[in-house]
Amino acid sequence: MAAAAATAATKGNGGGGGRAGVGEASGTRKKKGPGPVATAYLVIYNVVMTAGWLVIAVGLVRAYLAKGSYHSLYYSIEKPLKFFQTGALLEVRIVPSSVVLTSFQVMSRVFLIWAVTHSVKEVQSEDSVLLFVIAWTITEIIRYSFYTFSLLNHLPYIIKWARYTLFIVLYPMGVAGELLTVYAALPFVRQAGLYSISLPNKYNFSFDYYAFLILIMMSYIPIFPQLYFHMIHQRRKVLSRTEEYKKFE
Amino acid sequence: MKHYEVEILDAKTREKLCFLDKVEPQATIAEIKNLFTKTHPQWYPARQSLRLDPKGKSLKDEDVLQKLPVGTTATLYFRDLGAQISWVTVFLTEYAGPLFIYLLFYFRVPFIYGHKYDFTSSRHTVVHLACICHSFHYVKRLLETLFVHRFSHGTMPLRNIFKNCTYYWGFAAWMAYYINHPLYTPPTYGAQQIKLALAIFVICQLGNFSIHMALRDLRPAGSKTRKIPYPTKNPFTWLFLLVSCPNYTYEVGSWIGFAIMTQCLPVALFSLVGFTQMTIWAKGKHRSYLKEFRDYPPLRMPIIPFLL
Numbered sequence A: 001m002a003a004a005a006a007t008a009a010t011k012g013n014g015g016g017g018g019r020a021g022v023g024e025a026s027g028t029r030k031k032k033g034p035g036p037v038a039t040a041y042l043v044i045y046n047v048v049m050t051a052g053w054l055v056i057a058v059g060l061v062r063a064y065l066a067k068g069s070y071h072s073l074y075y076s077i078e079k080p081l082k083f084f085q086t087g088a089l090l091e092v093r094i095v096p097s098s099v100v101l102t103s104f105q106v107m108s109r110v111f112l113i114w115a116v117t118h119s120v121k122e123v124q125s126e127d128s129v130l131l132f133v134i135a136w137t138i139t140e141i142i143r144y145s146f147y148t149f150s151l152l153n154h155l156p157y158i159i160k161w162a163r164y165t166l167f168i169v170l171y172p173m174g175v176a177g178e179l180l181t182v183y184a185a186l187p188f189v190r191q192a193g194l195y196s197i198s199l200p201n202k203y204n205f206s207f208d209y210y211a212f213l214i215l216i217m218m219s220y221i222p223i224f225p226q227l228y229f230h231m232i233h234q235r236r237k238v239l240s241r242t243e244e245y246k247k248f249e
Numbered sequence B: 001m002k003h004y005e006v007e008i009l010d011a012k013t014r015e016k017l018c019f020l021d022k023v024e025p026q027a028t029i030a031e032i033k034n035l036f037t038k039t040h041p042q043w044y045p046a047r048q049s050l051r052l053d054p055k056g057k058s059l060k061d062e063d064v065l066q067k068l069p070v071g072t073t074a075t076l077y078f079r080d081l082g083a084q085i086s087w088v089t090v091f092l093t094e095y096a097g098p099l100f101i102y103l104l105f106y107f108r109v110p111f112i113y114g115h116k117y118d119f120t121s122s123r124h125t126v127v128h129l130a131c132i133c134h135s136f137h138y139v140k141r142l143l144e145t146l147f148v149h150r151f152s153h154g155t156m157p158l159r160n161i162f163k164n165c166t167y168y169w170g171f172a173a174w175m176a177y178y179i180n181h182p183l184y185t186p187p188t189y190g191a192q193q194i195k196l197a198l199a200i201f202v203i204c205q206l207g208n209f210s211i212h213m214a215l216r217d218l219r220p221a222g223s224k225t226r227k228i229p230y231p232t233k234n235p236f237t238w239l240f241l242l243v244s245c246p247n248y249t250y251e252v253g254s255w256i257g258f259a260i261m262t263q264c265l266p267v268a269l270f271s272l273v274g275f276t277q278m279t280i281w282a283k284g285k286h287r288s289y290l291k292e293f294r295d296y297p298p299l300r301m302p303i304i305p306f307l308l
Helices: A002-012 A036-067 A074-087 A089-094 A096-118 A127-151 A157-165 A167-192 A209-248 B029-039 B087-106 B125-147 B159-179 B190-218 B235-241 B246-262 B265-292
Strands: B004-010 B016-023 B048-051 B073-080 B084-086 B155-157
Touching (some): A074 A096, A089 A096, A096 A127, A127 A167, B016 B029, B084 B087, B125 B159, B125 B190, B159 B265, B190 B235, B190 B246, B235 B246, B246 B265
Antiparallel strands (some): B004 B016, B084 B155
16 A cells, blocks of 8 residues: 555656656646756655665565575665655655645555564564565655656656556555555554553553554555556556657657 | 626536526626526535636625626536535534533443443542533534524535534544543542633633624624624623634633643543644634735734734
């Protein structure tokens, strides 16, 4: 869900203000870009993020080759993953038009990294973690390079295609990884009473993190199909338009 | 006397929906809406938005055809506002809920707390006091809706009732659950804290009511006039000297009082959310006062004296 919302967030509103520069989801070729300083800043940001996720991808591959198995690869990329995914919080400021969708997406990713995977050590060796890490990594590499190229007004079709096509597999993959991870964390949360407070207490308040996580999992049911079909719709709009333009070349 | 012709087009598709001939020049938009409903009964007047420009502002019901910048054949654009529900209905529903729901928790109706607590009563005085305050607050709101408020708009979109009721009913249940819980912990500073908080609550309730009455008196029954509110002889209304929307100020004060009295975090959170929403409303109201009245008192802030 977090993976898909990433693409949905920026697609749904034409990529937001200065971000993409070239109108994309709306399909219209409005060349209203940001000023030169803002563009430079955005290019640097997107290049750095692309590089960061490439580092994570490379780290995964190297660890896999060294270990000989795909289990417990989380530990080898834990730090860059936390750094670059949390760094995405900066994006919320950059994309003023889709603040709701972007912050929703970033928050859910950050939540999964810190409040679930980091907090519940026992799930870090789960294969489900690898599942969403791979999904996010591929998605983000493509997404950030998409923005970088868009800002420089030189977008290779393959990147655009990849961004609007690979989600078909990556999104469900990411969602599966996320849900399985939260599910795996449940017994440990229950046992340790993690992040939970019970009555009686001075402020007459209680919070059950276990129940909260279940609620989060259930929220995927209405949200996931909506985002998924929204992106399929976007795909049809964007890729078919490109086909039209190509005909005139 | 020259009659007007009015054609109504769909604002999005420009399709011709209705043609009215022999319309009186003094006809109001309200009357035109009624005529339009005759040909399209599913679009009752409350859900019609008529404007001179497809993307322009809606015309008011009181606007007179003759005074509009149109020729003898007027073209109006129509937008469907969606199913509408009256403000009174929404208010009554959203306020009756908390009143009733809180009492379910207060009387410890079965299936909320453990079976051994069914229909038991709390041994803390403050819990009974809280029930009285909460119930009083919502009874006051219901009565004000029926007898005091004079609404500018008759209706709002239907989906609002679901949104609003979820908010009010949800928070009421959440707060009531903790305050009436068998494991409830009374305030740290005991009777002192309770008395002070109760005083704040009562004063703010009186203040809020005073403002509602003052606002009502600004507007004659059945009219939609807007005037600058000023302090009256009632000391509670003197807050008008410092803020545009003292009713919101007092409302926040009431809930802060209630939060201190019950020393309950969910109540504090409810106050915070309410405060945020009311600040947005107050700022909007303040802005429209400034726009409409050149001589608006400069010292006034929207909701918090000197600050916000």
